[in-house]
Amino acid sequence: MIYLLFGYFATVSIIAGVFTIALRNPVHCGMSLLALLLHVAGLFVILNAEFLFAVQIIVYAGAILILYLFVLMLLNLKTEEQFLHKKYPFALFAGVAILGELLILVFQTPYGGIRGKATTEVLLTTGPSHAIGITMFSDYLLLFEIVGVFLLGAIIGAIVLAKTPSSPVAKADRSN
Amino acid sequence: MIPLSAYVALSAILFMTGLIGVLIRRNFIIVLMSVEIMLNAANINLVAFSHYLESMAGQMTALFVIAIAAGEAAIGLAIIIVVFRGKIATNVDQVNILKW
Numbered sequence: 001m002i003y004l005l006f007g008y009f010a011t012v013s014i015i016a017g018v019f020t021i022a023l024r025n026p027v028h029c030g031m032s033l034l035a036l037l038l039h040v041a042g043l044f045v046i047l048n049a050e051f052l053f054a055v056q057i058i059v060y061a062g063a064i065l066i067l068y069l070f071v072l073m074l075l076n077l078k079t080e081e082q083f084l085h086k087k088y089p090f091a092l093f094a095g096v097a098i099l100g101e102l103l104i105l106v107f108q109t110p111y112g113g114i115r116g117k118a119t120t121e122v123l124l125t126t127g128p129s130h131a132i133g134i135t136m137f138s139d140y141l142l143l144f145e146i147v148g149v150f151l152l153g154a155i156i157g158a159i160v161l162a163k164t165p166s167s168p169v170a171k172a173d174r175s176n
Numbered sequence: 177m178i179p180l181s182a183y184v185a186l187s188a189i190l191f192m193t194g195l196i197g198v199l200i201r202r203n204f205i206i207v208l209m210s211v212e213i214m215l216n217a218a219n220i221n222l223v224a225f226s227h228y229l230e231s232m233a234g235q236m237t238a239l240f241v242i243a244i245a246a247g248e249a250a251i252g253l254a255i256i257i258v259v260f261r262g263k264i265a266t267n268v269d270q271v272n273i274l275k276w
Contacts, residue, residue, distance in 0.1 A: 006178050014189055044223055082202070085200055092199075095192050109181070150247060
């Protein structure tokens, strides 16, 4: 059963990823990106990361993708005749070659490492959200604060960039 | 139990899909979407290792990656709006003012 689920989520996310970069209409690309994000969220459930599953759907599919679609429709980009670079076969060839190399490496590597304390039994007794909350506010508290400051900077930067610049005439009117 | 290499291979395939998208597409917004695909591939990798090594660190890092991705999307789209408003271009290869 779990093999079936993994196969479904993996296949659909790869197909949606290829559609995202291959479709002509940008809105269709956004829709296939949505399919990709939802199926990656499904993979998180298989991996016992329920909190990340919720965050993935709320933040990625709910906020970031809506932002993309909003800007896409606001700018009203028309579908172009030439939507790829002229020399794209070179990039495609290089990408596929690197992918083949990576896959050879992936299947030959012996994986291993130091195991932590968050075993499946512990997660099932306390719940994954509880474990992630305890970790976030003990070991990763400084990182959490830094991300808060980063997000504040991002908000201010986005507002400053997207603000309509006032013309010199309007400025002169205001000073009078 | 699904082997860890299956997740890592899936992550590699998705990452290279995003990288090829960044390289071949001309539209700004699609390039940013390809960057999102690459960030998602990295997240799959982190969560898979977190599950198989029974540690919380991978999930925490994935959480921070999602937060950074949100900031990146906001700033990137604001820059796109500025470039579009100045009637400079909507394609990456037409933006050649910032040369040096």
